Amino acid sequence: MRLAVRVALLVLVTGLGIIAAALHTPAQSATQPSTALTPAAYTSFPEDYAYFLHPGEASISVSKLNASARLVVLPLNGELETGNPIVNVSVTEKDIVVFTVPFRGFYMVEFIPADNQTLLVSYVVYQRGPPLDMLYAGSGLLVVGSALTMYLEISLRNRPHSSLKAS
Amino acid sequence: MRTFLRVLEWTFRNDFVEPFIEIVLFIIIFIAASSTFINPGGNTQIFSSLTWNLIYIIVILVGIGGVRSYSLGLERGEVVRQMSSLRLTRSGFLWRKWLSLYLIFASMLLITDAIIFFEDFGFFPNPTLASNWGSFGLLTWVFMVPEQLALLVFLNSLVAILSLVFRNTTVSLLIYFVYTFLGVSLYTVSHLGVASYLQLGYGDYQIVNTASDHYFYLLYQPYNTIGLRVSALNAAFYVGVIYRVVGGLIMLVLAALRFRGMDLD
Numbered sequence: 001m002r003l004a005v006r007v008a009l010l011v012l013v014t015g016l017g018i019i020a021a022a023l024h025t026p027a028q029s030a031t032q033p034s035t036a037l038t039p040a041a042y043t044s045f046p047e048d049y050a051y052f053l054h055p056g057e058a059s060i061s062v063s064k065l066n067a068s069a070r071l072v073v074l075p076l077n078g079e080l081e082t083g084n085p086i087v088n089v090s091v092t093e094k095d096i097v098v099f100t101v102p103f104r105g106f107y108m109v110e111f112i113p114a115d116n117q118t119l120l121v122s123y124v125v126y127q128r129g130p131p132l133d134m135l136y137a138g139s140g141l142l143v144v145g146s147a148l149t150m151y152l153e154i155s156l157r158n159r160p161h162s163s164l165k166a167s
Numbered sequence: 168m169r170t171f172l173r174v175l176e177w178t179f180r181n182d183f184v185e186p187f188i189e190i191v192l193f194i195i196i197f198i199a200a201s202s203t204f205i206n207p208g209g210n211t212q213i214f215s216s217l218t219w220n221l222i223y224i225i226v227i228l229v230g231i232g233g234v235r236s237y238s239l240g241l242e243r244g245e246v247v248r249q250m251s252s253l254r255l256t257r258s259g260f261l262w263r264k265w266l267s268l269y270l271i272f273a274s275m276l277l278i279t280d281a282i283i284f285f286e287d288f289g290f291f292p293n294p295t296l297a298s299n300w301g302s303f304g305l306l307t308w309v310f311m312v313p314e315q316l317a318l319l320v321f322l323n324s325l326v327a328i329l330s331l332v333f334r335n336t337t338v339s340l341l342i343y344f345v346y347t348f349l350g351v352s353l354y355t356v357s358h359l360g361v362a363s364y365l366q367l368g369y370g371d372y373q374i375v376n377t378a379s380d381h382y383f384y385l386l387y388q389p390y391n392t393i394g395l396r397v398s399a400l401n402a403a404f405y406v407g408v409i410y411r412v413v414g415g416l417i418m419l420v421l422a423a424l425r426f427r428g429m430d431l432d
Contacts, residue, residue, distance in 0.1 A: 003180065009185075009186075014282075020196075020201070021199070131203065
C-alpha cells in the first residue's frame with residue numbers, strides 16, 4: 001500500500017515537472033533574411049519555410065516586403081501536404097500578425113503576391129509563453145496524482161482502525 | 168520472481184527514501200522538457216543531446232542510489248538482513264539488487280523519454296498534422312532510449328563494484344564521483360576520436376548521432392548524391408558502445424566475485 005502511495009506521488013511529481021518545464025520554456029524565434037520568393041520556392045524547398053510551433057500564441061513580424069501580399073500559415077501533414085490555413089491576411093511593407101496555434105507541429109509560412117511577381121520579403125517568426133498542451137497534460141497528471149495520493153493516504157490511515165475494531 | 172519483487176520493493180522503499188527519487192524525477196523532467204525549437208531539425212537535436220543534457224543528474228542519481236544500496240547497506244547490516252530474511256545466496260541477492268536498482272533508474276529516464284517524445288509528437292496530437300520532419304527525429308529517439316539503457320548498465324555496475332571493493336560509503340561515493348565527473352569533462356582534453364565516444368554525456372550524444380545518421384541514410388537514402396554507398400560505422404562508435412555495455416557487464420561479474428568472497432560478519 002505504501003508503495004502505491006509512492007507511485008501515485010511520482011505521477012503527481014511528473015505532472016508538476018511538466019508544468020514547471022512548460023512555464024520555463026524559453027521564447028523562440030526564427031529569422032528569414034531578405035529573400036526573393038516565387039510561389040515555386042515553397043514547393044521546391046518547403047523545409048526552408050516550415051516552422052515547428054507549439055499550441056499558444058505566435059507572431060510573424062514582417063520587416064520588409066516590396067509589394068502587398070497575403071500571408072498564409074498552413075499546417076503541414078505527414079506527406080508534406082498543406083491543410084486549411086490558420087492565418088490568411090493581407091500584409092503590407094511592415095506588419096505584425098499575431099495568431100493562435102491550435103496543435104503542436106509543423107506549419108508553413110507563405111507569402112502569396114497579388115499578381116505572379118517575385119516578392120522580396122524578410123520576416124521573423126516568434127513564439128513565447130508556455131506550451132498549452134504541456135500545461136494541460138501536466139495539470140491532468142497533477143490532478144490524477146493528487147487524487148490517487150489522497151485516496152491511498154486516507155485508505156492507509158483508516159486501515160489500522162478497522163483492523164483494531166475487528167480484533 | 169517473487170523474491171525479486173520483494174528486493175525491488177525493499178530497494179524502492181528503503182534505499183530511495185522520500186523524497187529523494189521524487190526530487191530527482193522533478194529535476195530531470197524540468198531540465199529535459201523546458202526546451203523548445205522552432206526550426207525543422209531541432210527535434211533531432213533535442214533527442215540526440217538529451218543524455219548529454221541530463222548527464223550530471225543521472226550520475227548523481229545512480230551514485231547516491233547505488234552507494235546507499237550497497238555500501239551503506241553493508242555498513243548497517245541491511246544487506247545481510249535482506250539475504251537471510253529472503254533466504255538468498257550472495258550471487259542471487261546481488262543480481263536481484265543490481266536489477267532492482269537498474270529498473271528504478273531506467274524507469275526515471277523512460278518517463279522523461281516519454282515526455283520528450285510527446286514534446287515532439289504533441290501531447291494531444293492531431294493526426295493530420297506533421298509533428299515530425301520525415302522520420303529522422305523518430306529514428307534518433309529510437310536510438311537514444313537503448314543508448315541510455317546501456318549507459319545505465321555501465322554506471323550501475325561501476326557504483327556496485329566501487330561500493331563492494333571499498334565498503335565505505337564516503338570513499339566509494341567520492342571515487343565514483345571523481346571517475347564519472349572526470350569522464351564527463353574528458354572532452355576538454357580531447358573532443359576527437361575514440362576519447363569523445365568514451366566520454367560520459369558527450370560520448371552518448373556522439374553514439375546516438377552516429378547511429379541515427381548512419382541508419383537513416385541506410386534505410387532511406389542508401390546512395391547519396393554522388394552515388395557512393397553510406398560509410399560504415401567507425402571503430403570509435405563500437406568502442407564507445409562496448410565500453411558501456413561490455414565494460415558494465417565485466418564490472419558486474421567482478422562485483423559478484425568480490426561479493427562472493429567478502430567477509431560479511
